[in-house]
Structures are given as structure tokens and as C-alpha cells.
Amino acid sequence: MRKIQKWPFLLLIIFCFVSLLAACSNNESSKDTKTDNKKNGTDVKSISTEDVKSNLNNEDWIIVDTRSNDAYNGWPIDGVKRGGHIDGAVDFSADWLKVKDKQLDNKLQQELKDKDITKDKHIVVYDANGKDSKEVAEYLSKSGFKNVYQYDVKEWAAKNELPMESYPNYEMLVPVSWVNDTIKKDNDGKPYKIFEASWGDEAQDYKKGHIPGAVHINTDEVEEGPVWNRLKDAELEKFALKNGITTDTTVILYGSDSMPAFRVAVILKYMGVEDVRVVNGGYTAWANAGFDIEKKENNKEAVASFGVKVPANPDYIIDLAEAKEIADDHNKVSTLVDIRSWDEFTGKTSGYDYIEPKGRPAGSVWGHAGSDNSNLEDFRNLDNTMRNGYEIQKMWEKDGINLENKLAFYCGTGWRAAEVLFYADVLGMKNVCLYDGGWNEWSMDPANPVETGEPTTK
Structure with a gap:
């Protein structure tokens, strides 16, 4: 009978034991990096800069900036090397979660829908302080989102070759x-x-x-x-x-x-x-x-x-004579943009107790506003900061406004339109101005052409 060689057999047992320990260690390490928020009750994974970069243009993924609106716009906040947001990122600020509003959750859910942040996508939420993305990730998790990843944008901002965007002004x-x-x-x-x-x-x-x-x-x-x-x-x-x-x-x-x-x-x-x-x-x-x-x-x-x-800077504000020229521009190189509610634009209401006539200057185009003459929901986030500028411009283009034209904004008496003009300036739009008198001045002279109802063409 042959004798069993004990040393090779013992080495084999030791090798298997070490391999098993290593596998357990790797699995635990992977668990820590990919689901590092499990202990906080959320199923959120971490993600590397390389993975964010490789999925930047993947339509099954969406990159979400959870920081303050100021950081998204361009301010270098929380120690980032470059201000602004990752090229193509949408915004969903953690600040919005703290707004006092009885309808807040409904409004937040509508924001997710409007920004195409959907449950079938892989969602990267990023910040530079470790807090904002965590709060948004927890909200998404509670809302039933599964594929959520956290990322520290400081890593992205530190590499100049990686694309970031800021508004020019x-x-x-x-x-x-x-x-x-x-x-x-x-x-x-x-x-x-x-x-x-x-x-x-x-x-x-x-x-x-x-x-x-x-x-x-x-x-x-x-x-x-x-x-x-x-x-x-x-x-x-x-x-x-x-x-x-x-x-x-x-x-x-x-x-x-x-x-x-x-x-x-x-x-x-x-x-x-x-x-x-x-x-x-x-x-x-x-x-x-x-x-x-x-x-x-x-x-x-x-x-x-x-x-x-x-x-x-005289061209920054125009008066009635120039507004009439723009409204009657047959060359279509300038546009009179109405910053009032839809009901004001179509003539259902004047919007003001001291303005009797209803309607709009003939030839003007609706540029959105809000629910009434005191609100600008279409241009503000839930915390009353400036809405994502790309969404503003996309909204205008959808309604037939040529952004290459000279745009003269007006409202009832100049307040709402002034805010929108300022936002357009922040976005770097060059040929923009305020028609100061607005509908109030236009409607005072019956000779000025007026339209009511929905426009037949955009």
C-alpha cells in the first residue's frame, strides 16, 4: 500500500482556506463601495469618475446636480476647483426638499417627471459636500427609485479635460x-x-x-x-x-x-x-x-x-414706438415676448384691477410666466431661485421663439418681464431688452392693434 504524502495535502487545505477568506473579504469590500448607504436604509451605490464619464451620453443614465442653484449656475462652492455643473446634468437641489409647502411632494414628483428622472434609468446624484446627494438619494429611494449612485463632483472639477458648464454671466x-x-x-x-x-x-x-x-x-x-x-x-x-x-x-x-x-x-x-x-x-x-x-x-x-x-445703456429698455416696430416686424428678426399668464395673454383677464382692457399686442409671442400677475413659477425653482436656464430656452423654442432674434420682454407693468430679462442676461443672451410700458401702456391707445384668444400660428 502506498503512503499518503501529508505536506502537499496540508498545503492544499491551507490554500483553499486563504482563498475563501480573500473571496469573503472582496465580497465585503465590493458591498461597501457599491451599496455604502445600505446601513442608512437606502439602496444607493457609489460610482467612479470613469464610470460617470463613460455613461455621460448614455440615454439610459441621467446625471443630477443636487447642490444649490448657485453652484449649478457657476459659483465655485464647497471647495470645487471649477464652478458650474457637469455637462448635460439636470438639477434637483436638496434645498427643494426643505421648502415649506403643503403640496411639496406633488411638486417634487412633477419636477422629477419634467426633468426625465425616471425609475427605469440609472441615476447619478452628485454634490461636493456629501450631504446634498445623500438627502436626494434618500428621497429617491423612498419614492421607489432603485438604480441610484452617489458621486463627489470635486473629482470631476479637478480634471480640466472633463466638461463642465457655467452660465456666461x-x-x-x-x-x-x-x-x-x-x-x-x-x-x-x-x-x-x-x-x-x-x-x-x-x-x-x-x-x-x-x-x-x-x-x-x-x-x-x-x-x-x-x-x-x-x-x-x-x-x-x-x-x-x-x-x-x-x-x-x-x-x-x-x-x-x-x-x-x-x-x-x-x-x-x-x-x-x-x-x-x-x-x-x-x-x-x-x-x-x-x-x-x-x-x-x-x-x-x-x-x-x-x-x-x-x-x-439705453438699448436695455425700450418704449412704445420701438415695441410697435418689433411687433410689426415682417422680417422676423425681432420678437415681442409676453411674460404674463396664459389667461392674460389670451385675453380671459387683464391681470390687474386697474387695467380694464384684455388681450395682447398683435404680433407678440407668449413667453410664459406663472399663475397670475404676482407669480413667475415658470422661471423659478421651488425655492424661488432661478430655473435651469436650458429648460427656459427649451420652453421658449417649443413655443416658437427664435433665440437668435432680438427679444423684447414685456408684462403688465414691467416687473415680471424685468426678472426674466435679468435671467436672459445671466444666460449670456446678447440682444435682449425690456419693453417698459407693457400691456398697460399698449392698451391705453385704441389705435394699437390687439389680439385675443389662442394664437393661430406660433
Whole structure:
């Protein structure tokens, strides 16, 4: 009988045991990296930069920026090397999950649908702080989404060869963190002014609390009834001098509602102020960030000279005569764009208790707005920050607006259209302006051609 060789047999047992341990270790490691949120009750996987890159143009995948709207627009926030968003990414900010609204979940679900974030796709949610993507991933998981991956965009931003996009003039729309830094650093010596804009002398919201150092502007300081056009140029210059504004002043505007701030901002740009900023999300964004709030009323500080002849940017705001030329443009190189609700555009309502006529200037094109004359849901996110600019432009193109044309925006009396003009400017659109008088002025003269009902052609 042959003797069994013990050493080879023992080595074989040891080898098998070591292999088994290695396999268990690899499986556990794979589990940790691919489903690293299992312990938090979500089924979310991590993903590498290479995998994000390889699936960037895969229609079965969608890349979602979960950071603040400011970061998406272009601000380098949370330590990213480059500001902006991954080329082609949609936005679904974690900030939207915190909005106080009884219909919030329904609105969030509609946002997912509108952005084509669907359960049949692989969804990459990214941020730069580890918190935003986690919150959105958890929301998606609770909503029944399965194929969700988390990613740290700092890795992408650190590689210059990987494509990122920012709006050309994103700095016009500022995050509250930038305002806070500007106050603390005194803007590196450059003159700046902060204004809270609203209608009315009493300024109740301002008195309840405002950004430190802010001065109140009543919109009556820049416009007057019954048309509610901007004041004459000489009066606007007096307004600027009274408020300490020159052509070189960095002007930062905000409000409890942002619409009046955009109205003042557009008029200041028309006058010739070179650096006009509006706080993205308004006073609510400031309060939600937990920054200091001041209650004492700050006085206006006058200056002696504006620095340039007003208006230095006259084409930024146009009046009735030019609006009529645009509406009657048979060459189709310019467009009068209506920034009112659909019911206002089609003539079901005038939108205002002090405007009786209903309809629209003949030849104008609907550019969307919101539910009524006080809202701009079509241009704002759930937290009242600026809507994704590519979605805005896609919406306009769908309704037959040629983005290569000269676009003159109007509304009822200039507020809504001013905000949309500012957004168009943020997006880098060159040939854009405000028709100041809007429907209010147009409707005052029966000789001006008017249309009602749904347009027959786009």
C-alpha cells in the first residue's frame, strides 16, 4: 500500500482556506463601495469618475446636480476647483426638499417627471459636500427609485479635460454666502451698496429684519403711475445720487419677494451701473442660511456724481414706438415676448384691477410666466431661485421663439418681464431688452392693434 504524502495535502487545505477568506473579504469590500448607504436604509451605490464619464451620453443614465442653484449656475462652492455643473446634468437641489409647502411632494414628483428622472434609468446624484446627494438619494429611494449612485463632483472639477458648464454671466445672480463674505471682507475696498427693494414707503418686511447694512428702496423711487414706466432719466439720476449709487458701485439687491429687486436692477443697468447683482432666492435664502439679521433702519447716503451720462445703456429698455416696430416686424428678426399668464395673454383677464382692457399686442409671442400677475413659477425653482436656464430656452423654442432674434420682454407693468430679462442676461443672451410700458401702456391707445384668444400660428 502506498503512503499518503501529508505536506502537499496540508498545503492544499491551507490554500483553499486563504482563498475563501480573500473571496469573503472582496465580497465585503465590493458591498461597501457599491451599496455604502445600505446601513442608512437606502439602496444607493457609489460610482467612479470613469464610470460617470463613460455613461455621460448614455440615454439610459441621467446625471443630477443636487447642490444649490448657485453652484449649478457657476459659483465655485464647497471647495470645487471649477464652478458650474457637469455637462448635460439636470438639477434637483436638496434645498427643494426643505421648502415649506403643503403640496411639496406633488411638486417634487412633477419636477422629477419634467426633468426625465425616471425609475427605469440609472441615476447619478452628485454634490461636493456629501450631504446634498445623500438627502436626494434618500428621497429617491423612498419614492421607489432603485438604480441610484452617489458621486463627489470635486473629482470631476479637478480634471480640466472633463466638461463642465457655467452660465456666461452667472455672477449677476449671487448666493447669500457671497453677500455675507462681501460684508465681512468689505468687498476688498470696492464700493458696494445693499438694498432691499419693495413697493411702499412703510417697508414692513424691511423693518422686521434685513441683511446687515441694507437700505430700503421703494419702487416708487424709480417708476410712476398711471403707466408705471421708469422715471425720466434726470429723475433716475437724482434717485441714484440720493442712494449713493455711481456707475462704479457694486449694487446688491434683494427682497422678501425678488421681483421688485429685479425691476430696480434692470433700471440701474439701463442707467449705466456696471456691476448690478441680485440675491438668488431673496431674503428667504438669507434667513434660511442663518446669517445675521439687522432690524435698525439704515439711512441713505448721498453722493455728488453718478459718473456717466444717464442712460449709458439705453438699448436695455425700450418704449412704445420701438415695441410697435418689433411687433410689426415682417422680417422676423425681432420678437415681442409676453411674460404674463396664459389667461392674460389670451385675453380671459387683464391681470390687474386697474387695467380694464384684455388681450395682447398683435404680433407678440407668449413667453410664459406663472399663475397670475404676482407669480413667475415658470422661471423659478421651488425655492424661488432661478430655473435651469436650458429648460427656459427649451420652453421658449417649443413655443416658437427664435433665440437668435432680438427679444423684447414685456408684462403688465414691467416687473415680471424685468426678472426674466435679468435671467436672459445671466444666460449670456446678447440682444435682449425690456419693453417698459407693457400691456398697460399698449392698451391705453385704441389705435394699437390687439389680439385675443389662442394664437393661430406660433
